[in-house]
Amino acid sequence: MQKHTISLLVDNEPGVLSRVAGLFSGRGFNIESLCVAETLDPSVSRITLVTRGDDAVAEQIKKHLNKLINVIKLYDLTGTEYVDREMALIKVKAKAEHRPEILRIVDIFRCKVVDVSPSHYTIEVTGTAEKLSAILGLLRPVGIKEIARTGAIALAREKKLRGR
Amino acid sequence: MAVLKQEGVDTIFGFPGGVVIDIFDELSRTDIQYILVRHEQGAIHAADGYARAKKRVGVCLVTSGPGATNTVSGIASAYMDSIPVVVLTGQVPTALIGNDAFQEVDIVGITRPCTKHNYLVKRTEDLARVLREAFHIARSGRPGPVLVDLPKDVTQGKARYKPLPQPDIPSYSPTYKPNTKQLQRAVTLIKGAKRPVVFSGGGVILSGGSNELTKFAKKLHAPVTASLMGLGSFPGTDPLWLGMLGMHGTYRANMAIGACDLLIGIGVRFDDRVTGRVETFAPNAKIIHVDIDPTSISKNIPVTVPIVGDCKTSLRELNRILVREKVKFTKRARKPWLDKIQNWKDTTPLKYEQKNIIKPQYVVEKLYELTNGKAIITTEVGQNQMWTAQYYHFDRPHCFITSGGLGCMGFGFPAAIGAQVACPDRLVVDVAGDGSIQMNIQELATAVQYKLPVKVVILNNRYLGMVRQWQELFYGKRYTATDMKHAPDFAKLAESYGALGLKATKPREVEAVLKQGLDSPGPAFMDFWVAREEGVYPMVPAGAAITEMLLA
Numbered sequence: 001m002q003k004h005t006i007s008l009l010v011d012n013e014p015g016v017l018s019r020v021a022g023l024f025s026g027r028g029f030n031i032e033s034l035c036v037a038e039t040l041d042p043s044v045s046r047i048t049l050v051t052r053g054d055d056a057v058a059e060q061i062k063k064h065l066n067k068l069i070n071v072i073k074l075y076d077l078t079g080t081e082y083v084d085r086e087m088a089l090i091k092v093k094a095k096a097e098h099r100p101e102i103l104r105i106v107d108i109f110r111c112k113v114v115d116v117s118p119s120h121y122t123i124e125v126t127g128t129a130e131k132l133s134a135i136l137g138l139l140r141p142v143g144i145k146e147i148a149r150t151g152a153i154a155l156a157r158e159k160k161l162r163g164r
Numbered sequence: 165m166a167v168l169k170q171e172g173v174d175t176i177f178g179f180p181g182g183v184v185i186d187i188f189d190e191l192s193r194t195d196i197q198y199i200l201v202r203h204e205q206g207a208i209h210a211a212d213g214y215a216r217a218k219k220r221v222g223v224c225l226v227t228s229g230p231g232a233t234n235t236v237s238g239i240a241s242a243y244m245d246s247i248p249v250v251v252l253t254g255q256v257p258t259a260l261i262g263n264d265a266f267q268e269v270d271i272v273g274i275t276r277p278c279t280k281h282n283y284l285v286k287r288t289e290d291l292a293r294v295l296r297e298a299f300h301i302a303r304s305g306r307p308g309p310v311l312v313d314l315p316k317d318v319t320q321g322k323a324r325y326k327p328l329p330q331p332d333i334p335s336y337s338p339t340y341k342p343n344t345k346q347l348q349r350a351v352t353l354i355k356g357a358k359r360p361v362v363f364s365g366g367g368v369i370l371s372g373g374s375n376e377l378t379k380f381a382k383k384l385h386a387p388v389t390a391s392l393m394g395l396g397s398f399p400g401t402d403p404l405w406l407g408m409l410g411m412h413g414t415y416r417a418n419m420a421i422g423a424c425d426l427l428i429g430i431g432v433r434f435d436d437r438v439t440g441r442v443e444t445f446a447p448n449a450k451i452i453h454v455d456i457d458p459t460s461i462s463k464n465i466p467v468t469v470p471i472v473g474d475c476k477t478s479l480r481e482l483n484r485i486l487v488r489e490k491v492k493f494t495k496r497a498r499k500p501w502l503d504k505i506q507n508w509k510d511t512t513p514l515k516y517e518q519k520n521i522i523k524p525q526y527v528v529e530k531l532y533e534l535t536n537g538k539a540i541i542t543t544e545v546g547q548n549q550m551w552t553a554q555y556y557h558f559d560r561p562h563c564f565i566t567s568g569g570l571g572c573m574g575f576g577f578p579a580a581i582g583a584q585v586a587c588p589d590r591l592v593v594d595v596a597g598d599g600s601i602q603m604n605i606q607e608l609a610t611a612v613q614y615k616l617p618v619k620v621v622i623l624n625n626r627y628l629g630m631v632r633q634w635q636e637l638f639y640g641k642r643y644t645a646t647d648m649k650h651a652p653d654f655a656k657l658a659e660s661y662g663a664l665g666l667k668a669t670k671p672r673e674v675e676a677v678l679k680q681g682l683d684s685p686g687p688a689f690m691d692f693w694v695a696r697e698e699g700v701y702p703m704v705p706a707g708a709a710i711t712e713m714l715l716a
């Protein structure tokens with residue numbers, strides 16, 4: 001069950017997301033995460049979705065997505081060079097004795113504290129899924145109150161200049 | 165309206181309501197004829213039957229809310245069978261959308277998974293473009309239903325119309341031309357095959373490729389089978405014809421799949437009713453699969469050579485390569501394979517015994533004889549459908565019209581009405597079950613009103629026969645909820661609508677009733693009281709290999 005990161009350019013119209021999501025639920029494919037936003041061209045949106053399946057399933061998923069009239073272009077980033085990022089907001093309990101520890105973790109992972117209250121910090125973290133999982137693991141003992149997490153967004157890397 | 169004209173629409177099947185009065189009103193000022201059905205499901209099935217018989221896009225027009233939801237089964241049926249129809253639904257005014265307004269329903273949302281595409285038109289200026297796109301999408305590539313939802317204010321508004329060119333949708337470009345390398349690989353397999361079988365489907369008929377298919381099979385001197393949807397794509401009276409494949413396929417067709425070393429599937433999608441248990445399907449064969457829809461390929465059955473392309477174009481290309489490379493197999497060369505098939509046919513043919521109760525198969529055979537195999541036949545769903553597929557031999561495409569993928573009871577009669585509108589000079593017969601016919605029986609009024617001489621042959625077993633057969637075989641003969649003894653007298657019912665009603669209860673009456681019904685000038689119901697517990701055989705139990713058939 002390989003992870004596949006698929007990037008879609010779609011018409012920015014009402015109902016398009018529901019066509020994509022409906023395809024997954026209707027055909028029994030799973031979506032691990034999904035992110036959507038407008039591109040530079042306001043008539044086009046980019047959907048980044050992560051799904052799991054063997055090669056045959058992934059192939060079917062791609063063919064079905066391509067068949068949707070509103071899908072303009074599909075890139076399967078899996079197995080190619082690409083950068084991907086997720087983001088999370090993590091609200092942790094900030095008891096006085098834990099604060100230095102929390103701030104150290106924030107520092108190490110290059111996160112930001114974006115909201116402070118007498119009892120809580122809210123931390124913003126960006127990175128790969130692995131990095132997010134790691135910081136969550138470290139913060140858990142301190143007491144995580146709630147989190148909000150995006151799915152992955154991804155872009156293919158441009159070809160690097162070689163021979164230098 | 166101007167767009168409808170530009171698209172060559174001559175008929176619309178519909179049923180009115182508050183939000184579409186404007187459209188009907190406008191319609192009355194054109195020469196497009198509208199057929200007022202008696203239930204919206206009738207309209208969509210009729211548009212489907214029209215599309216199949218006429219090889220054109222069928223159109224239906226209904227009101228918002230309940231009018232729209234009543235078309236859903238028919239849309240799903242057209243979607244499963246890849247039939248080009250455009251469904252125009254009324255919608256509440258744009259300002260009210262989302263307010264739970266009177267007769268508002270999110271039909272675009274409801275039909276998203278069962279249309280090829282659908283639209284909600286928000287501005288009158290967009291109407292012409294959207295309609296052009298809808299027709300284009302419905303008929304091109306793998307055809308299918310497209311729904312266009314029309315809010316009342318959008319259809320009341322005025323916009324200047326200028327004829328639009330062929331729509332250009334950058335994100336939509338079906339592949340018609342097959343890949344040459346794959347074609348070449350296919351030909352290499354064909355050259356080496358000792359026991360090939362050609363398996364033809366609805367895609368061949370939709371692409372208009374039946375002649376090319378026949379040529380292809382003759383060059384290979386290969387036996388041909390077809391899915392339910394493919395019947396008529398290859399002559400049903402040709403010596404190379406194997407009969408239908410699958411759950412109720414012929415013994416020889418199913419055995420041939422088990423034994424073949426090359427299976428050439430064209431315009432098929434390897435549906436579970438065809439393959440039986442997939443692991444045991446064509447176990448000794450390499451598979452070539454031609455289809456215009458890439459998602460059909462390697463969906464259920466892994467294939468050796470995938471060819472994405474239009475069936476007709478691909479077959480033409482294949483034939484060209486076969487000629488160029490002088491590939492031609494003779495009857496002699498195929499003798500061992502064809503002998504084997506003949507042997508299956510001789511030992512285990514389709515059979516039934518006509519004794520003192522009318523056998524449904526006998527009625528279908530007689531119908532075949534009396535119509536010289538030339539009628540357009542629609543069917544309902546169930547045993548009636550399978551007996552028709554087995555005992556009526558279709559020599560030409562576009563003559564067999566059935567709800568194959570969805571198996572939607574109530575399809576056959578309105579579809580026959582649509583086919584009759586499309587082909588006024590042809591004889592159109594719906595072979596029906598007593599259960600299914602009651603699902604859209606109200607369309608009798610439509611047939612009578614528009615003087616459409618559709619004939620309905622009811623194989624009346626007073627059971628939901630197909631379900632009863634499963635109960636007989638797999639549920640210890642517990643016939644729960646399948647006894648249909650409480651039914652109208654169909655002959656009298658037909659008469660009450662102003663149609664001809666006939667009834668036969670004895671075998672010797674069958675021919676006379678058929679003759680009288682078929683020769684009558686108007687619509688006719690012929691009610692045949694057949695053996696109640698007759699079964700459809702062969703039968704492959706669900707989940708078994710297709711070579712493991714129950715024979716009686």
Ligand SMILES: Cc1ncc(C[n+]2csc(CCOP(=O)(O)OP(=O)(O)O)c2C)c(N)n1
Pocket residue numbers: 544545546547548549571572573574596597598599600601623625627628629630631
């Ligand atoms: C709308 C719909 N409901 C239920 C079914 C399930 N079903 C399939 S065949 C069948 C029996 C049909 O009975 P009848 O029309 O009398 O045909 P017979 O099998 O007796 O020839 C039923 C209920 C269906 N195919 N379609």
Ligand SMILES: [Mg+2]
Pocket residue numbers: 597598599623624625626627628629
């Ligand atoms: Mg019945």
